[in-house]
Amino acid sequence: MTPSIISDLSALCLHTITTKPWSIEEAARYYSEAGIRGITVWRETLQGCKVHLTGQMLRDRGLEIVSLSRGGFFASANKVKRRLAIDENRRAIDEARDLGTGMIILVCGADPAQSLHESRKQIHDGIAAILPYASSAGVRLTIEPLHPMFADTRSAINTIRQANDLAESLDSPHVGVAVDVYHLWWDPDLEEEIGRCGRNGNLAAFHISDWKSPTADMLNDRGLMGEGCIPLKQIRSWVEKAGFKGFIEVEIFSNIYWAQDQHAFLQNIISSYRKFA
Numbered sequence: 400m401t402p403s404i405i406s407d408l409s410a411l412c413l414h415t416i417t418t419k420p421w422s423i424e425e426a427a428r429y430y431s432e433a434g435i436r437g438i439t440v441w442r443e444t445l446q447g448c449k450v451h452l453t454g455q456m457l458r459d460r461g462l463e464i465v466s467l468s469r470g471g472f473f474a475s476a477n478k479v480k481r482r483l484a485i486d487e488n489r490r491a492i493d494e495a496r497d498l499g500t501g502m503i504i505l506v507c508g509a510d511p512a513q514s515l516h517e518s519r520k521q522i523h524d525g526i527a528a529i530l531p532y533a534s535s536a537g538v539r540l541t542i543e544p545l546h547p548m549f550a551d552t553r554s555a556i557n558t559i560r561q562a563n564d565l566a567e568s569l570d571s572p573h574v575g576v577a578v579d580v581y582h583l584w585w586d587p588d589l590e591e592e593i594g595r596c597g598r599n600g601n602l603a604a605f606h607i608s609d610w611k612s613p614t615a616d617m618l619n620d621r622g623l624m625g626e627g628c629i630p631l632k633q634i635r636s637w638v639e640k641a642g643f644k645g646f647i648e649v650e651i652f653s654n655i656y657w658a659q660d661q662h663a664f665l666q667n668i669i670s671s672y673r674k675f676a
């Protein structure tokens with residue numbers, strides 16, 4: 400990606416969770432007015448909406464709906480919960496289709512009541528179970544490996560190597576992998592595995608933010624680009640070298656930023672994206 404693409408914002412996408420206090424209508428209006436062209440919609444923001452109308456509203460604002468976040472949570476020691484997760488993922492696929500996006504981000508799940516090995520097996524089987532439904536809806540299931548600090552309850556897929564192994568074993572154009580710098584920046588195999596992900600056609604999404612040092616909250620203290628210790632430009636160069644040409648998605652969960660004026664925050668996102676992405 401050339402520097403001009405960074406400065407003209409044409410590759411910038413925002414996750415609606417980043418500006419959590421805004422409704423989907425507010426997010427659409429203010430992102431669009433700021434010159435942003437991509438949006439990833441979190442399912443929470445769709446509650447009470449007619450999803451196909453929301454999709455149309457976003458497109459009318461000139462926004463491309465990059466993905467729906469999120470599906471997953473396949474792993475559970477409880478068989479009934481595993482079945483309910485499959486049903487919930489089918490509903491997410493319906494929503495993605497109605498919204499008009501071809502991708503769902505998967506946070507794969509984990510259950511501290513069982514081994515990681517067992518959770519990983521259930522994740523594989525869960526994705527395999529919904530894959531035919533996703534394929535017929537034209538929706539790609541994109542596996543997002545999560546930092547190992549979330550291996551107890553959120554995801555037993557913790558490295559890009561594991562995500563690559565899983566995607567390759569499922570072997571479908573409707574399965575992909577998301578590289579989220581917040582989860583993966585520490586991995587000594589990152590460059591090599593991003594390359595492998597691209598070579599095998601699985602590199603589907605690229606999420607950015609920063610790792611603040613110290614971090615005050617494991618979940619909700621992500622930093623703006625440039626505010627922490629993630630070598631963002633370096634990781635972006637690996638992602639581009641691997642052939643990725645999609646949106647650069649800003650995904651920041653932050654109690655601090657959510658408490659601020661969201662208009663000022665949006666301007667900060669844009670300037671830190673231009674400077675540090």
Ligand code: ZN
Pocket residue numbers: 543577579606650
């Ligand atoms: Zn992410």
